[in-house]
Amino acid sequence: ETGVTQSPTHLIKTRGQQVTLRCSSQSGHNTVSWYQQALGQGPQFIFQYYREEENGRGNFPPRFSGLQFPNYSSELNVNALELDDSALYLCASSLKQGGYEQYFGPGTRLTVT
Amino acid sequence: QQQVKQSPQSLIVQKGGISIINCAYENTAFDYFPWYQQFPGKGPALLIAIRPDVSEKKEGRFTISFNKSAKQFSLHIMDSQPGDSATYFCAASNGKAAGNKLTFGGGTRVLVKP
Numbered sequence: 105e106t107g108v109t110q111s112p113t114h115l116i117k118t119r120g121q122q123v124t125l126r127c128s129s130q131s132g133h134n135t136v137s138w139y140q141q142a143l144g145q146g147p148q149f150i151f152q153y154y155r156e157e158e159n160g161r162g163n164f165p166p167r168f169s170g171l172q173f174p175n176y177s178s179e180l181n182v183n184a185l186e187l188d189d190s191a192l193y194l195c196a197s198s199l200k201q202g203g204y205e206q207y208f209g210p211g212t213r214l215t216v217t
Numbered sequence: 218q219q220q221v222k223q224s225p226q227s228l229i230v231q232k233g234g235i236s237i238i239n240c241a242y243e244n245t246a247f248d249y250f251p252w253y254q255q256f257p258g259k260g261p262a263l264l265i266a267i268r269p270d271v272s273e274k275k276e277g278r279f280t281i282s283f284n285k286s287a288k289q290f291s292l293h294i295m296d297s298q299p300g301d302s303a304t305y306f307c308a309a310s311n312g313k314a315a316g317n318k319l320t321f322g323g324g325t326r327v328l329v330k331p
Contacts, residue, residue: 137318137319139319144324145324146223146306146322147261147306147319147321148321149318149320152317152318162318194260194261196319198317204249204251204266204310204312205251205263205266206263206319208253208262208263209260210259210260211259211260
């Protein structure tokens with residue numbers, strides 16, 4: 105069974121730029137959620153994708169957007185990067201019909217300078 | 218508004234001792250309460266979870282105690298080992314809400330001294 109994978113591992117961007125982060129869900133899982141984890145804090149829910157559509161969104165501005173592909177992989181896009189966007193971005197996959205368990209990937213460390 | 222409050226922020230325990238982490242929630246619609254373990258530079262790993270229809274769940278050295286009336290739940294790590302040194306997060310979710318998002322506590326950094 106393949107776990108959740110994310111790419112890239114680390115990324116450095118300049119304020120105002122745009123970034124795309126990628127996630128491959130665990131084998132058999134059809135739902136992907138994205139979380140932002142600032143240093144020393146718990147993860148904060150950004151949004152979830154199910155059947156290629158956004159299915160729930162946290163308190164994040166529209167410049168945070170996403171996609172889910174037919175193979176259930178997903179992208180997180182952030183436009184007009186701000187310094188406060190520096191964080192660990194986590195992807196979690198789950199089986200919508202199978203229960204509540206969410207399994208996290210290793211994350212992408214984004215630094216905005 | 219922080220809906221899940223976790224304490225303590227950090228704790229130090231001797232090898233073989235018991236680590237206890239507490240969480241309190243506000244939203245009575247929450248119906249799933251997992252605990253995650255996170256090592257530096259890694260993503261959170263699901264450790265153990267409980268539903269509100271049971272008061273206790275045990276898996277190996279890890280036990281969740283749940284008090285629905287008090288809206289509190291806790292993680293007990295028995296016979297703590299140096300390899301348990303990590304940050305632990307409690308979380309809660311509402312399966313009926315769109316997105317089934319996890320709301321996390323602030324985390325507890327646990328250090329197990331040999």
